[in-house]
């Protein structure tokens with residue numbers, strides 16, 4: 398198309414130039430020449446105005462276009478998806494980075510992508526140029542979580558959703574939930590005593606219950622089993638190709654999604670008939686003055702369950718693994734937690750207590766770094782962008798690789814070593830992004846830290862545990878978790 402336009406522009410120039418030259422070079426009288434000059438100067442701009450876009454394209458196309466980043470695109474449509482998910486995605490990223498450097502191209506989940514793995518590039522995409530890099534996840538993820546979910550939204554709609562989510566997830570809103578978090582944690586630990594449990598599975602139950610409590614408040618009690626059942630089906634399709642045919646994982650996920658939507662609608666219709674304060678995320682969504690549609694609310698509830706449950710459960714699973722492997726660190730955390738309860742009449746945690754856990758906080762930070770359970774996120778270039786001498790073409794996905802940054806030896810020396818003391822000094826800006834960066838950074842990070850602290854308090858002060866079987870290896874479920882979900886036995890001290 399643009400080639401065609403350029404040809405047209407060239408033809409126009411070639412057509413006009415000889416006409417003028419021919420007229421000018423004949424032997425006319427001086428008056429005629431002057432008259433011609435006058436007429437040409439008068440009409441030339443008018444003639445050139447419609448041609449301007451063509452001329453601009455012509456000159457543009459002659460300008461040097463920067464090259465695409467190095468890398469390979471794999472098979473048509475499938476690209477390198479199987480390479481990415483068949484083994485360990487981190488091996489895929491690390492080997493690509495080793496081969497091509499901190500910016501390279503690939504093709505996954507049906508999309509051409511540019512992957513970036515330096516703090517400067519992550520800042521460029523997520524902060525400085527966030528207006529040209531829009532959140533855009535592969536179609537399977539968008540359709541499963543809901544097109545109108547906060548992750549995929551932009552502009553005013555995104556700002557509104559963020560305000561509503563933050564209203565429910567700021568500490569002043571959920572600190573009153575601490576006793577509920579404690580009873581969920583205690584119940585789960587008590588029911589796991591002495592038996593062989595899969596840590597990730599149990600942690601998912603804990604974080605699911607905490608998520609439902611912060612979304613549905615008291616209403617969660619009635620619906621939690623149904624929500625849990627359907628959500629387990631939904632999540633199975635998260636990394637699937639978006640092929641909606643009977644029997645495919647994606648198809649089953651979409652059906653489960655409809656069931657969850659039905660439950661959310663039921664809860665909303667009951668609430669609309671009552672007048673009460675719920676103090677939860679659903680209330681925040683329902684009380685918006687401009688009004689969110691039921692579909693928008695459902696998309697965002699499913700989105701928040703997804704964002705809240707597996708992420709936090711997988712981080713907790715890694716913490717339990719690292720504490721077992723590092724007895725000195727476990728000892729320090731246990732002493733810190735025991736000191737909080739010493740001399741207290743009521744053995745209950747308060748919001749102020751959670752501010753007295755610096756060692757536990759550093760263990761959480763170091764786990765977020767080493768495990769980097771969200772290895773990357775997705776953005777899409779809405780126009781051609783040049784970065785570091787390479788072209789990121791319009792429509793391509795851009796993936797900042799958080800894990801590669803967190804494992805860079807230049808930023809975190811001896812990066813594979815679990816060493817919480819490295820966080821005694823605050824990390825440099827844009828080098829530590831477990832909760833993302835910029836306008837789409839995680840609004841649930843405070844809630845996640847609080848629920849992890851509550852669980853670690855009860856676990857370290859009342860229990861000891863050992864890992865059963867081999868504890869090396871990683872699996873993706875969809876976030877990184879220790880092999881087999883870390884089977885453990887838990888004993889009361």
Ligand code: HEM
Nearest residue numbers: 547548704705708709712774831832833837838839841845
């Ligand atoms: C340790 C646990 C968690 C981790 C590591 C984590 C990580 C992240 C990251 C990296 C992002 C940014 C994604 C991007 O830029 O594309 C994000 C976004 C988000 N997270 Fe979390 N998260 C965690 C827990 C939670 C919890 C508990 C909630 C809710 C209760 C939550 C709700 C959200 C939401 C709603 C977004 C989307 C924000 C937006 O698009 O504006 N997350 N999370």
